[in-house]
Amino acid sequence: MAVGKSAIGRQLANHRAATFVDTDDLVVGQHGPIAEIFASRGEPAFREIEARAVAQAIEQSLGNSAVISLGGGAVLDSGTQQLLSRCMVVYLECDAATVAERIARNSVRPLLAGDAIGRWQTLFAARKPVYERLANLVLDVRSGTVPELTRRLENALQEYAAETAAVAPMPAATKKVD
Numbered sequence: 001m002a003v004g005k006s007a008i009g010r011q012l013a014n015h016r017a018a019t020f021v022d023t024d025d026l027v028v029g030q031h032g033p034i035a036e037i038f039a040s041r042g043e044p045a046f047r048e049i050e051a052r053a054v055a056q057a058i059e060q061s062l063g064n065s066a067v068i069s070l071g072g073g074a075v076l077d078s079g080t081q082q083l084l085s086r087c088m089v090v091y092l093e094c095d096a097a098t099v100a101e102r103i104a105r106n107s108v109r110p111l112l113a114g115d116a117i118g119r120w121q122t123l124f125a126a127r128k129p130v131y132e133r134l135a136n137l138v139l140d141v142r143s144g145t146v147p148e149l150t151r152r153l154e155n156a157l158q159e160y161a162a163e164t165a166a167v168a169p170m171p172a173a174t175k176k177v178d
Ligand SMILES: Nc1ncnc2c1ncn2[C@@H]1O[C@H](COP(=O)(O)OP(=O)(O)O)[C@@H](O)[C@H]1O
Pocket: 001, 002, 003, 004, 005, 006, 007, 008, 069, 102, 141, 143, 144, 145, 146, 149
């Protein structure tokens, strides 16, 4: 949460003239504000809605050029993990110090209510292995502006594509960009 998935994803899509889909926006468009879904129906209901939104976004992107930004907890769903195995997955690697100021003024992320930084750290520690396992590319987003990070991501994606084309048909191992 708050690492820049939505902001960087949107800029990358603009740069590539690709469709941009933020699955949180899909959820909000279909079911209303995320905080209200958590409050009235609970997190399990949110996760089901979210998994359907992710599946819809991936299905509609097949054969098209699309950048899909997920919510930070979406990858915990096993169905989503399977669908992501057909996608180029980028993990934006960040830390608590970098997001601290952003989440201090958080008002839309129910899982960060109360001790925002403590909650972020606990969630991150539990999810990090999943992020690492699913990622084709890891981008360090601890420093740089959104436009700078988008350029670094674009360059890294081009390098990744060139490397995987060179070793096809074997998929390349996860690449880490500092
Ligand atoms: N590298 C960055 N530098 C400064 N602000 C950033 C950076 N990345 C994201 N932000 C800002 O932090 C907030 C959270 O970013 P967002 O893209 O919504 O994160 P996520 O989708 O991962 O939760 C937004 O206000 C965004 O503009």
